[in-house]
Amino acid sequence: MHFLPAEIIKAxxxxxxxxxxxxxxxxxxxxxxxxxxxxxxxxxxAIFFKGMTTxxxxxxxxxxxxxxxxxxxSTVPGFKVDKHSTGGVGDKTSLxxxxxVAAAGVPVPMISxxxxxxxxxxxxxxxxxxxxxxxxxxxxFIELVRKHLICFIGQTKEICPADKKIYALRDVTATVESxxxxxxxxxxxxxxxxxxxxxxDVKYGSGAFMKTSAQAEELALNLMSIAxxxxxxxxxxxxxxxxxxxxxxxxxxxxxxCVAIMKNExxxxxxxxxxxxxxxxxxxxxxxxxxxxxxxxxDEKESYKMASDILTSGKAMAKFExxxxxxxxxxxxxxxxKHKVDVTTEHEGHVHGFHTESIGVAxxxxxxxxxxxxxxxAPTAGIEFHVKVGDAVKPGDRIFTLHGDxxxxxxxxxxxxxxxxxxxxxKITKPSLILKILK
Ligand code: URA
Numbered sequence: 001m002h003f004l005p006a007e008i009i010k011a012x013x014x015x016x017x018x019x020x021x022x023x024x025x026x027x028x029x030x031x032x033x034x035x036x037x038x039x040x041x042x043x044x045x046a047i048f049f050k051g052m053t054t055x056x057x058x059x060x061x062x063x064x065x066x067x068x069x070x071x072x073x074s075t076v077p078g079f080k081v082d083k084h085s086t087g088g089v090g091d092k093t094s095l096x097x098x099x100x101v102a103a104a105g106v107p108v109p110m111i112s113x114x115x116x117x118x119x120x121x122x123x124x125x126x127x128x129x130x131x132x133x134x135x136x137x138x139x140x141f142i143e144l145v146r147k148h149l150i151c152f153i154g155q156t157k158e159i160c161p162a163d164k165k166i167y168a169l170r171d172v173t174a175t176v177e178s179x180x181x182x183x184x185x186x187x188x189x190x191x192x193x194x195x196x197x198x199x200x201d202v203k204y205g206s207g208a209f210m211k212t213s214a215q216a217e218e219l220a221l222n223l224m225s226i227a228x229x230x231x232x233x234x235x236x237x238x239x240x241x242x243x244x245x246x247x248x249x250x251x252x253x254x255x256x257x258c259v260a261i262m263k264n265e266x267x268x269x270x271x272x273x274x275x276x277x278x279x280x281x282x283x284x285x286x287x288x289x290x291x292x293x294x295x296x297x298x299d300e301k302e303s304y305k306m307a308s309d310i311l312t313s314g315k316a317m318a319k320f321e322x323x324x325x326x327x328x329x330x331x332x333x334x335x336x337x338k339h340k341v342d343v344t345t346e347h348e349g350h351v352h353g354f355h356t357e358s359i360g361v362a363x364x365x366x367x368x369x370x371x372x373x374x375x376x377x378a379p380t381a382g383i384e385f386h387v388k389v390g391d392a393v394k395p396g397d398r399i400f401t402l403h404g405d406x407x408x409x410x411x412x413x414x415x416x417x418x419x420x421x422x423x424x425x426x427k428i429t430k431p432s433l434i435l436k437i438l439k
Contacts, residue, residue: 003022003025003029005026005029005035005039005043006039008022008026008043009039009042009043009046012043012046012047012050013042013046013050014050015050017052017053017055017056018052018056018059019059020055020059020062020063023056023059023060023063024059024062024063024066026040026043026063027060027063027064027067027162027166028063028067028162030162030165030166031067031161031162031165037169040166040169041169041173041175044166044169044170044173044175044178044181045173045175047175047178047180047181048175048177048178048181051178051179051180052180054222054225056180057180057183057184057222057226058226058229060180060181060184061183061184061187061188061191061226062188063162064160064162064163064166064184064185064188065160065187065188065191065192067160067161067162067163068157068158068159068160068161068162068192069138069158069159069192070191070192070194071109071138071141071142071159071192071193071194072142072194073107073109073142073145073194073195075142075146076107076109076142076145076146078105078106078107078149078294079106079107079196079197079293079294079295080106080107080108080109080145080193080194080195080196080197081101081106081107081108081195081196081197081198081199081290081293081294082108082109082110082111082190082193082195082197082198082199082290083097083198083199083200083201083286083290084186084190084198084199084200084201085200085201085202085203086186086200086201086202086203086208086209086210086216086219087119087120087203087208087209088119088120088203088207088208088241088244088245088356089118089119089120089207089241089244089245089249089356089357089359089360089363090120090244090245090246090247090248090249090254090279090385091119091120091201091203091241091245092120092122092125092245092246092254092255092257092258092279093201093245093279093282093283093286094110094112094122094152095122095125095126095254095255095258095320096258096261096262096279096280096283096287096311096316096320097283097286097287097290097307098110098150098152098319098323099150099262099316099317099319099320099323100283100284100287100307100310100311100316100319101150101287101290101291101294101307102148102149102150102319102323103310103315103316103318103319104291104296104306104307104310105149105296106149106290106291106294106296107145107146107149107150108145108149108150108290109141109142109145109150109151109193109194109195110122110150110151110152110153111153111154111155111156111159111189111192111193112126112134112152112153112154113154113155114154114370114373115369115370115377116369116370116372116373117360117364117369117371118207118356118357118358118359118360118361118363118364118369119207119209119360119369120249120250120251120254120360120363120368120369122152123152123154124251124369124377124379125251125254125255126152126255126327126329127251127377127379128251128252128255128334128335128377128379128380129252129255129324129329129330129331129333129334130329130330130333130334130335131327131328131329131330131333132324132327132328132329133327133328133329134152134153134154134327135153135154136151136153137156138156138158141153144326148322148323148326150319150322150323151323151326151327152323152327155189159189159192159193160188160189160192162188163184163185163188163189166181166185167185168373177209179218179219179222180222182209182219183219183222183223183226184226186223187223187226187227187230190227191227191230191232195232196232196233196293196294197232197233197234197290197293197294198227198232198233198234198293199234199235199236199237199286199289199290199293200220200223200224200234200235200236200237201236201237201239201282201286202216202217202219202220202223202236202237202238202239203216203238203239203240203241204216204238204239204240204241204435205240205241205242205243205356206241206242206243206353206354206355206356206357207241207242207243207244207354207356207357207359207360208241208356213238213435213436216238217238217436217438220236220238220438221236221438223236224236224438233293234293235289235292235293235437235438235439236437236438237285237286237289237434237436237437237438238434238435238436238437238438239282239433239434239435240431240432240433240434240435241356242353242354242356242389242431243353243354243356243385243388243389243431244354244356244359244383244385245278245279245282246275246276246278246279246385247267247269247275247276247279247384247385248382248383248384248385249359249360249363249368249382249383249385250363250366250368250380250381250382250383250403250404251368251377251379251380251381251382252334252335252336252337252379252380252382253337253380253382253384253403254382255331255334256334257276257279258279258320259317259320259331259334260276261276261279261280261283261311262311262314262316262317262320263314263317264311264312264314269386269387270386270387270391270397270398271387271388271391271392275385275386275388278388278433280311281433282433282434283311284304284307284308284311285304285434287303287307287310288300288303288304288306288307289303289437291303291306291307335379335380336380337380337381337382337403337404337405338380338404338405339403339404339405339406339407339410340401340402340403340410341401341402341407341410341411341414342398342400342401342402343398343399343400343401343402343414343417343418344395344396344397344398344399345393345395345396345397345399345418345421345423346395347393347395347423348393348394348395348423348425349392349393349423349424349425349426350390350391350392350393350423350424350425350426350427350428351387351388351389351390351391351393351421351422351423351428352389352422352423352424352428353389353421353422354389354420354421354422355419355420355421355422356420358416358417358419358420359383359400359417359420361416362383362402362413362416362417362420363381363382363383365409365412365413365416366378366381366382366383366402366404366406366409366410366412366413367381367404367406367409368381368382368383368404378404378405378406380403380404380405381403381404381405381406381409381410382402382403382404383400383401383402383403383417384400384401384402384403385399385400386398386399386400386401387399388430389428389430389431390427390428390429390430390431392427393423399417399421400417400420402414402417
């Protein structure tokens with residue numbers, strides 16, 4: 001029968017389920033330029049409103065996955081494992097957990113993204129290290145993972161070309177926030193990595209894609225069912241993004257924080273506790289679950305202890321230095337920001353919360369992040385966090401410090417940051433970092 005895109009759009013518009021053949025033909029037709037943007041946009045909007053069944057979401061994932069190559073890691077012995085985070089502000093755990101897991105002897109092939117919108121991207125953070133090159137061919141990537149057990153690259157033209165094109169279209173047609181589209185987009189890219197196991201860090205809260213923990217759990221369960229449908233081992237951690245993670249958000253500053261953690265340093269803030277602690281703890285928890293999936297450690301406790309020993313012994317730092325070397329990065333030349341602008345509060349009370357997304361937007365204003373894929377990143381630009389939810393503050397206390405090379409630009413983000421915190425008199429308990437672990 002002749003394939004008519006308008007009939008597929010009509011079926012979905014009417015709430016019918018689509019077959020794998022129809023979905024595949026549509027996706028491949030679009031990827032190859034035979035179906036125009038306007039028809040793909042219409043289908044995306046129909047999916048947005050009518051949703052997809054589990055079978056349809058699996059079919060969409062499969063069609064997007066097979067629009068390109070699946071990396072063949074058969075020459076690399078061992079259980080290959082990766083982590084995917086749904087994105088947040090100051091979310092830098094990949095730079096710590098990758099070296100920990102690789103130092104434990106488990107291969108970690110990481111195909112990472114760049115920051116877009118209010119969330120940061122691993123590649124931008126690594127590229128703030130002078131010389132660090134993430135552009136490697138797939139054969140080079142495989143060889144580096146075989147030799148060093150770790151390598152970070154960006155999405156190549158061979159990996160899920162359909163997703164690349166569809167994601168750009170979703171961005172401009174208001175169809176990003178659709179569960180089946182998000183699931184197929186994330187999982188097609190992860191499955192294309194040729195991994196055996198995946199740990200998902202699904203974030204919820206004011207700085208996350210999913211604003212409530214219930215939405216995050218639904219996303220996690222959907223992602224996990226796709227991973228399992230492909231025979232992959234998978235664990236999800238539901239983690240709090242109602243406040244930024246760690247001490248810094250901003251590329252070279254986040255590298256600095258990770259290096260400090262891997263060198264066992266602490267940074268005691270005005271609240272009297274270590275501001276690196278949440279980054280360290282989340283990195284260790286995620287590492288432990290990656291190790292557990294790979295069969296390293298008998299239970300969570302043992303895998304966590306192994307991860308923690310690797311971190312404190314300096315082996316993770318040594319692996320990170322090796323990683324910098326294989327990518328041509330000169331860590332000793334990590335640039336330092338030239339200027340600082342403090343943001344203080346006029347209020348007395350306790351920190352009840354942050355508008356974390358606004359903090360990410362302030363990051364875009366100072367060029368620590370980008371609003372469009374073509375945006376330029378200033379590697380040293382970033383925001384330092386002095387307080388966390390539950391801390392007591394008084395007028396004149398520093399809440400944030402903006403860092404960067406352009407003082408006027410830093411100054412222009414002050415009003416937004418001033419409004420990005422809720423301070424109120426009653427005491428409030430600190431939220432837990434990890435809400436739930438789904439296995
Ligand atoms: N990240 C992705 O890669 N795709 C989505 O659709 C959403 C987040």
